[in-house]
Amino acid sequence: MNSSLFEAFRQGVLPWYEQNRRDLPWRNTRDPYAIWLSEIILQQTRVQQGLPYYLAFLSEFSEISELAAAPEDQVFRLWQGLGYYSRARNLHRAAKIIATECGGSFPNTLEGLLKLPGIGPYTAAAIASFAFDIPKAAVDGNVLRWMSRLLGSDAPIDLPATRNWIQSELDEWIQKVSPHLFNQAAMEFGALLCSPVPKCVLCPLQEHCVSFLQGTTQTIPVKSKKVKVEERFLYAFLIQNPRGEFAIERRAKNGIWANLYTFPMILQETEMSEKDILNAVLSQKWVSPSLERLPQPYSTVHLLTHRKLKVHIFSILLKNMPKNASIFERWISVKGAGELGFPKVFEQFLKTQFPQYAGRI
Ligand code: SF4
Structure with missing residues (x-):
C-alpha cells in the first residue's frame, strides 16, 4: 500500500x-x-x-x-x-x-x-x-x-x-x-x-x-483501444389511420430494445436507396400498393454504446382504415403512447411531432 x-x-x-x-x-x-x-x-x-x-x-x-x-x-x-x-x-x-x-x-x-x-x-x-x-x-x-x-x-x-x-x-x-x-x-x-x-x-x-x-494531466488516463462503433440504418414508419391512431409493435424479448414498443421498422447494416425502402414497405403490405413515393423523413443520428444509428422516420397518413389493419400488432393513440415504453429516439420523434405526447422526455 x-x-x-x-x-x-x-x-x-x-x-x-x-x-x-x-x-x-x-x-x-x-x-x-x-x-x-x-x-x-x-x-x-x-x-x-x-x-x-x-x-x-x-x-x-x-x-x-x-x-x-x-x-x-x-x-x-x-x-x-x-x-x-x-x-x-x-x-x-x-x-x-x-x-x-x-x-x-x-x-x-x-x-x-x-x-x-x-x-x-x-x-x-x-x-x-x-x-x-x-x-x-x-x-x-x-x-x-x-x-x-x-x-x-x-x-x-x-x-x-x-x-x-x-x-x-x-x-x-x-x-x-x-x-x-x-x-x-x-x-x-x-x-x-x-x-x-x-x-x-x-x-x-x-x-x-x-x-x-x-504536466501529463491531459494525456492520462490512457486507454488501450477505442471502442469500435458500428453504423446501422434504421427506417421506421409512423403509419396513422383516419382515427389518428398509429401502428406499433413490441420488440422481441432479446436483441435491440427488447420488450419496448416501436413503429414498424427495418434495421439494416447498409444504407437503402429510396426505391428499396419503398419496395420493402410495399412488400410488407404496410401501406396501399398504390403508394408511389415515400414522404420526406424525419432524420436524426442516435448513438448507442457500440452503434451509431442513422434514423429515418417516415410519416404516412392513411385515408381509410386498411383492410389488413390486423397486420399490425396494435394501434395506439398519441395519449396512449405516453403510457408505453418507447426507445429514446422514438420518444424524441413523438415529442417533436405531437405536443400532446405525454412521455417524460
Ligand atoms: S489529482 Fe487530478 S485534480 Fe488533483 S492535481 Fe492531479 S490531475 Fe489535478
Whole structure:
C-alpha cells in the first residue's frame, strides 16, 4: 500500500468532500433500496438528469415489494427518457428476485449483491459501503481517472490488470476510514475536481500528484483501444389511420430494445436507396400498393454504446382504415403512447411531432 498517498488523500480529499459535496438525496439515506435505485439510474446518466427519475421511482414505489409487483410497462413508463432500458429491465428483475428469494430484504453482502441482475463489482461495492459500511472500494471511471493521474500511471484503464491493481490498492485504503465516506469522497473528487478537464488549481492533492507535476494531466488516463462503433440504418414508419391512431409493435424479448414498443421498422447494416425502402414497405403490405413515393423523413443520428444509428422516420397518413389493419400488432393513440415504453429516439420523434405526447422526455 502507498501509505504517503493514502495519508494525502485522507488529510486532503476527505475534508474537501465534507466542505464541497453536493447535497443529493441518496447521500442522506442508508436504505439499500433507495441507494440501489440511485446507482442504477446514475449508470450512464448525469446527476441532474437522473434526480427527477430517482424521486419519481421512490414516489411511485416506496417499497421494493411495490416495484416487484408492478407490471413491466409501468416501470418502462417511469423510465421514459433515460434510455438504456436494460437498466429498467434489470431493476425490475432484481426487485422480483429480492421479493421472492430474499424474503423482501436487500442482500447485505457483496456476494449476495453480485448475484442480482444489473449489479456488477462497482455497483455492489457502492451499495455495500453506503448502506452497510462494508469496506470495499467502488472503482468507477472517475476513480480510475484520478488514481491514474495521482500515480502518473500510463497503464491503460480499460485493461482488467489495471483495474485490479487500483482496486486492490484502494481496498487497503478503505480499511482505514469510514467506508461510506471514503467511497463518496473518492467518487465526488473524480466527478468535480479531477474531472476530464481537471481543476488542479483547487486540488488538495496537487503537490502529491505525479501527473500534475509532470504536466501529463491531459494525456492520462490512457486507454488501450477505442471502442469500435458500428453504423446501422434504421427506417421506421409512423403509419396513422383516419382515427389518428398509429401502428406499433413490441420488440422481441432479446436483441435491440427488447420488450419496448416501436413503429414498424427495418434495421439494416447498409444504407437503402429510396426505391428499396419503398419496395420493402410495399412488400410488407404496410401501406396501399398504390403508394408511389415515400414522404420526406424525419432524420436524426442516435448513438448507442457500440452503434451509431442513422434514423429515418417516415410519416404516412392513411385515408381509410386498411383492410389488413390486423397486420399490425396494435394501434395506439398519441395519449396512449405516453403510457408505453418507447426507445429514446422514438420518444424524441413523438415529442417533436405531437405536443400532446405525454412521455417524460
Ligand atoms: S492535481 Fe489535478 S490531475 Fe492531479 S489529482 Fe488533483 S485534480 Fe487530478
